[in-house]
Every structure is written in structure tokens, then in C-alpha cells.
Amino acid sequence: MTVRLRAHHLLCILTYVGRGYSPAFTVNMTAIAGQISGGEEIEVVEGPDDICAPLLGDGEAHCHRPGVTGRDVRASEDVGRILQRPVRPGSRFKLEPHHLIRLRASFADNQVRSACGGCEWNELCNSISANGFADTIL
Numbered sequence: 001m002t003v004r005l006r007a008h009h010l011l012c013i014l015t016y017v018g019r020g021y022s023p024a025f026t027v028n029m030t031a032i033a034g035q036i037s038g039g040e041e042i043e044v045v046e047g048p049d050d051i052c053a054p055l056l057g058d059g060e061a062h063c064h065r066p067g068v069t070g071r072d073v074r075a076s077e078d079v080g081r082i083l084q085r086p087v088r089p090g091s092r093f094k095l096e097p098h099h100l101i102r103l104r105a106s107f108a109d110n111q112v113r114s115a116c117g118g119c120e121w122n123e124l125c126n127s128i129s130a131n132g133f134a135d136t137i138l
Contacts, residue, residue: 001040003032006049008068008075008115009086010042014100014107015121015128017135024054033137036095046072046089065073067118082106095138104133 003061005013015022016033020026029051036042048056052063062068083104093099106112108129128136 001035002043002092003034004037004043004049004050006047006068006072007044008071009049009051010044010079010087010095010103011075011112011115012051012109012121012125013138014104014136015125015133016137017124017128018137020122021055023089028054030137038138039094041092041094043077044089044091044095071115071119075112076104078106078112078114079094081088082112100138104129 002121013029013033015038016029018026018030020029024089030070035081047069048061048063052061055063076087084094085093085101103112107125118124128134
């Protein structure tokens with residue numbers, strides 16, 4: 001089964017340690033990280049994705065806000081540059097171990113962080129990155 005991800009979630013999963021917006025969100029994100037770790041293909045989508053699913057019942061869900069869409073655009077550019085491939089809606093690929101190593105090194109060096117500005121999780125992600133991505137699920 002293909003995992004549908006919006007582009008900025010390609011960055012979020014790099015530092016995911018089992019914390020999220022709600023218990024349902026956390027269970028879902030943990031399952032998705034497991035699928036990706038297990039070799040499932042990722043399809044980049046525009047707008048809400050499989051990670052957003054538990055939040056979509058809330059009329060105030062941030063998944064539809066213009067700022068989030070801007071994060072996706074910046075993440076597409078950054079991740080595509082590091083992976084040396086197009087990362088845009090419709091792109092499909094598996095996040096291989098060498099991709100993960102390259103993305104995490106780039107994340108730690110702030111080369112793929114342009115989408116992270118203003119994110120409420122930024123400090124947590126900074127801490128996880130500074131700690132060598134210890135305890136991440138993916």
C-alpha cells in the first residue's frame with residue numbers, strides 16, 4: 001500500500017519520536033513511519049495526506065491553511081535538491097536507507113529546513129537533530 005505524504009511531512013518523519021497533536025494522530029503517524037521503514041512506496045500529494053487524516057474532522061485543522069501549503073513548496077524544493085530527483089505531487093519513491101542518511105545529514109546542517117520556520121514542533125526537531133536523531137521511529 002502506498003503512503004500518501006505532502007512534501008513537508010517528508011521532513012517531519014525524519015525527527016518523529018512518537019509525539020503529536022493527539023493520541024489518534026500519534027498512533028497514525030507511528031503506523032505510517034513503520035510502513036515507510038518497512039519499504040512502502042511514498043506518493044507525494046498536494047494538500048492533506050495520510051498523516052493529516054486524524055485531524056481532518058476538525059474544522060480548524062491547520063492542514064488546509066495557506067502557510068502549510070507554502071511549507072510543502074519549500075520542502076519539495078529542499079528535499080528534491082538533496083535526493084536529486086523531482087519531489088512534487090505525483091512523485092513516487094521509496095525512502096531507502098541512503099536517502100534517510102542524506103536527508104538527516106542535510107536536516108542537521110539546516111540545508112532542508114526552509115519549510116520549518118514558524119512550525120510549533122521546530123524546537124523539538126532541533127533537539128532531536130542535535131541528539132543525532134536518537135529515539136526516532138523511522
